[in-house]
Every structure is written in structure tokens, then in C-alpha cells.
Amino acid sequence: MQLSELSERSGVSVASVKYYLREGLLPAGTPVSARKADYTEEHLRRLRLVRAMLTVGGMSVAQARDVLAVAEDPAFGRHTRLGVAQYMLPPHVTPPAEDAPERDAWTALRTEVLTLLQQELGWRIHDAAPALDTLTQAVGTLRALGYRAGADLIRRYAEALHPIADAEYQVIEEFPVLEAAIEATIAYTMLYEPVLLSLRRLAHEDVSARLHAEP
Amino acid sequence: MQLSELSERSGVSVASVKYYLREGLLPAGTPVSARKADYTEEHLRRLRLVRAMLTVGGMSVAQARDVLAVAEDPAFGRHTRLGVAQYMLPPHVTPPAEDAPERDAWTALRTEVLTLLQQELGWRIHDAAPALDTLTQAVGTLRALGYRAGADLIRRYAEALHPIADAEYQVIEEFPVLEAAIEATIAYTMLYEPVLLSLRRLAHEDVSARLHAEP
Numbered sequence: 192m193q194l195s196e197l198s199e200r201s202g203v204s205v206a207s208v209k210y211y212l213r214e215g216l217l218p219a220g221t222p223v224s225a226r227k228a229d230y231t232e233e234h235l236r237r238l239r240l241v242r243a244m245l246t247v248g249g250m251s252v253a254q255a256r257d258v259l260a261v262a263e264d265p266a267f268g269r270h271t272r273l274g275v276a277q278y279m280l281p282p283h284v285t286p287p288a289e290d291a292p293e294r295d296a297w298t299a300l301r302t303e304v305l306t307l308l309q310q311e312l313g314w315r316i317h318d319a320a321p322a323l324d325t326l327t328q329a330v331g332t333l334r335a336l337g338y339r340a341g342a343d344l345i346r347r348y349a350e351a352l353h354p355i356a357d358a359e360y361q362v363i364e365e366f367p368v369l370e371a372a373i374e375a376t377i378a379y380t381m382l383y384e385p386v387l388l389s390l391r392r393l394a395h396e397d398v399s400a401r402l403h404a405e406p
Numbered sequence: 407m408q409l410s411e412l413s414e415r416s417g418v419s420v421a422s423v424k425y426y427l428r429e430g431l432l433p434a435g436t437p438v439s440a441r442k443a444d445y446t447e448e449h450l451r452r453l454r455l456v457r458a459m460l461t462v463g464g465m466s467v468a469q470a471r472d473v474l475a476v477a478e479d480p481a482f483g484r485h486t487r488l489g490v491a492q493y494m495l496p497p498h499v500t501p502p503a504e505d506a507p508e509r510d511a512w513t514a515l516r517t518e519v520l521t522l523l524q525q526e527l528g529w530r531i532h533d534a535a536p537a538l539d540t541l542t543q544a545v546g547t548l549r550a551l552g553y554r555a556g557a558d559l560i561r562r563y564a565e566a567l568h569p570i571a572d573a574e575y576q577v578i579e580e581f582p583v584l585e586a587a588i589e590a591t592i593a594y595t596m597l598y599e600p601v602l603l604s605l606r607r608l609a610h611e612d613v614s615a616r617l618h619a620e621p
Contacts, residue, residue, distance in 0.1 A: 268618055270614050270617075270619075273614060274611060274614065277607060277610065277611070314608060314611075314612040315611070315616060316608050316612055316615070320608060322603075322607040322608045323608065325600050325603070326600070326604040326608070328600070329598070329600040329601045332597055333597050336462070336597075338590070338593050339577065340597075340601075345601070348601055348602065349608075351569065351570045351573075352570075352602065352606050353613075354566065355563070355609075356606050356609030356612075356613055357609070357613050358562065359610065360613040362554065364617065375553070378548075378551065378553050379553065380607065380610070382547055382548050382551075382553065382555075383544070383563075384606075385541070385544040386541060386548075386555075386560070386563055387567065387602065387603070388537075388599055388603075389537040389538070389540040389541040389544065390560075390567045391571050391602070392492060392535075392537040392595065393523060393529060393531050393537045393538065393564075394564070394568045394572070395571050395574065396489060396529075396530070396531045396535060397529040397530050397531055397571075398568075398571055398572050398575040399485050399488060399575060400485055400531070402485075403484045403485035
């Protein structure tokens with residue numbers, strides 16, 4: 192197909208397609224004349240993935256290139272290829288610098304959280320997971336402000352969320368083609384976050400209404 | 407207590423306490439001399455609430471005033487007094503303007519989501535809930551990009567999240583004093599959001615590792 196059809200079928204503007212070509216995120220098409228090239232279904236699939244990384248996932252071009260490099264490296268299995276995409280997604284919390292006064296407390300709290308998940312709950316997670324930093328920061332803020340965020344509460348949340356995450360992951364498994372699976376990982380991770388958070392608030396409202404029924 | 411002690415016990419800087427006094431968010435203390443005033447435990451409680459609204463909750467001074475106005479109005483019950491605080495919390499999605507071309511689709515989708523929650527699941531929620539706009543936007547984005555976000559999936563998320571929200575709400579119920587309960591509503595709503603989202607990502611990693619075990 193021509194570039195215009197690629198743009199139309201993907202919903203990505205011609206200007207954006209050309210930008211992705213320039214940045215090397217989309218491989219060049221097969222030249223058919225001095226000014227025209229032919230694109231395939233594979234280009235269409237890659238284009239959807241690039242859009243997911245840059246717009247839905249909020250990645251930089253460099254981060255998107257890293258995801259593609261791992262995706263194209265046969266040395267890695269499906270777990271790593273999908274995992275790298277998730278690791279590149281925002282937010283990325285910056286831990287305190289090594290010589291900062293709060294560094295020791297940070298390290299202790301991160302270890303506490305990691306031990307809880309890995310050893311007590313048996314979760315197979317890498318200790319470099321960026322979500323561990325997000326979790327450490329959130330728990331630290333709660334405790335610093337005097338709110339309850341003990342191991343019992345974190346364990347309860349982890350156990351309640353695991354079945355949800357399990358069901359979600361089955362959707363990702365339905366994509367046999369790797370690029371489509373990476374795209375789905377990014378889209379479902381990011382786009383379902385506001386679904387989760389808004390339903391949680393609405394559920395709070397329902398619980399409160401039942402407890403304190405007002406006419 | 408003096409202003410300096412109020413600052414110390416609350417962890418709020420003297421400058422911030424003075425700002426809250428000027429903005430009328432914190433009632434004036436009882437004057438004890440031309441330049442000094444006496445503050446009570448009630449001031450301390452209010453100060454914690456104001457900090458929760460402005461810093462943790464990200465509210466504007468005007469929004470914080472609205473929350474306090476409802477909190478102090480005996481015409482409202484506990485459900486409304488806590489609910490207003492939740493409604494003021496970000497994010498606030500702006501629906502398309504009434505004459506915008508996408509307005510009809512927005513309204514139809516919002517009605518679909520609201521009907522699912524209110525009628526099928528029996529949730530007692532107000533149709534003005536801001537979280538409904540967030541949910542509508544998220545579902546609309548998923549569908550516009552061609553991802554699955556049907557009624558079955560939304561129902562599954564809603565049913566999975568309700569027990570979590572129920573357990574969370576019991577923590578709020580433990581605060582008999584209204585101002586402390588409002589403060590807790592804001593803090594737990596906002597500060598547990600990154601806990602939820604990061605644990606979800608870590609659970610995905612665990613599920614993937616089990617399915618595609620790599621050495």
C-alpha cells in the first residue's frame with residue numbers, strides 16, 4: 192500500500208508517519224519509484240505499536256527505540272519483550288541520590304515492600320521494576336503524613352489486585368503476534384488506569400450512600 | 407498553643423499557617439496580646455484538613471472553601487459532607503461543549519456507563535459524579551483506538567473493585583470527628599491511587615513470569 196493508505200488505515204497522520212520513518216521507528220517501505228514506496232501489513236502493525244508507545248504510552252523516541260530493540264532481539268523471550276515495554280511507561284519516580292539524607296530510609300522501605308511481595312506473597316518480580324519505586328514513594332508519603340500504610344494494608348491491596356491483573360493479562364495473551372502484544376500491553380496498562388481509579392471512587396460513593404442513606 | 411507550636415505539631419510551616427489564616431481557611435485564634443493569639447486542638451485538626459485539601463488533594467483555595475462550607479452546614483449529612491470533598495479532587499475531565507460534534511456520542515456513552523452501574527449493578531451514585539466523566543473519557547479513548555472496553559469488561563472491573571472500596575471505606579468510618587474523616591477521605595483517595603496502580607503493574611509482571619518462565 193502507499194503511504195496515504197497506511198496513514199488512512201492506521202488513523203495516524205501522514206506527517207506523523209513521515210516523522211516515524213525519519214526517526215527510524217518505522218522501517219522504510221520498498222521503493223517503487225523515485226518518490227513512492229510500498230508498505231505492507233507489517234508496517235501497519237508497527238505503526239500501531241509506535242503510536243501506542245509515543246502517544247498512549249507517553250514514551251520518548253529513545254525509549255521507544257529501546258523497546259523495539261528488545262522486541263527484535265531473538266535472545267529475549269516473550270516475558271522480557273513485553274516487560275521492557277511496561278518498564279518504559281510513566282511514571283518514573285527518581286529515588287533519592289545516594290548521598291542524600293533520606294536515602295537510607297528509602298532503601299529500607301523499598302526492601303520492606305519488595306520482601307513483602309517476593310517472599311511473603313511469592314510474586315516473581317524483578318527488583319529493578321520501576322513500579323517498586325512508585326510504590327515505595329507512595330507508601331513513604333502516606334507514612335510521613337501519619338496515615339496508615341502498614342504491611343497488612345499493602346498485602347491486602349496486593350491480594351485484591353492480583354486476580355484483576357491476572358484476568359487482564361489473559362487479554363494480552365490472546366495476541367500471538369509479538370508487536371500486537373506489546374501494543375496491547377501499553378494500551379491496556381495505561382488506558383485502563385483511569386477506568387480503575389474512577390470506578391474505585393464511584394464504588395466509595397456507593398458504599399457511603401448505603402451506610403449513610405439520605406433521602 | 408502559640409502559632410509556632412501549631413506549626414510544629416502539624417508539620418505545616420509558619421508561613422503556610424499564616425497564609426491559611428489570611429485566606430480564611432483557618433479561623434483566627436483567640437487574641438492574647440497585640441501580636442499573639444492562642445490556638446486550640448480544633449485549629450490543629452482544621453490545619454491538617456486544609457493541608458490535605460491543598461497539598462495532597464491539589465484543590466484550589468476556592469474549592470477548599472466549598473468543602474468547608476458544606477462541612478460546616480448542619481443541613482447536610484455525613485454522606486454529602488464527605489462526598490463533596492471527593493468530588494473536588496482532581497482529575498476533572500471537561501465534557502465536550504454542548505454544540506461540539508462529539509457531544510452526542512459523549513452523552514450516549516456516559517448514559518451507557520451510568521446505566522450499567524446504577525441499574526445493572528445497583529450502585530447508589532449521583533449522575534453528577536465527576537468520576538463518571540473520567541470513566542466516560544477513558545472508555546471512549548479505548549474504543550476510539552480500537553481496544554476492547556465493552557460493558558462486560560467494565561462490569562468485571564466494577565465488581566472486582568467494589569470489595570476493595572468497601573474495605574477502604576471502613577477505615578474512613580473509624581474517624582468519628584467529621585473534619586478528620588474528610589481529611590482521611592482526601593488522603594486515602596489520592597495517596598492510595600499510586601499504590602493501586604503500581605501493585606497492578608507488579609502483579610502483571612508476576613503473572614507474565616509464571617506464564618513465560620525464563621531462567
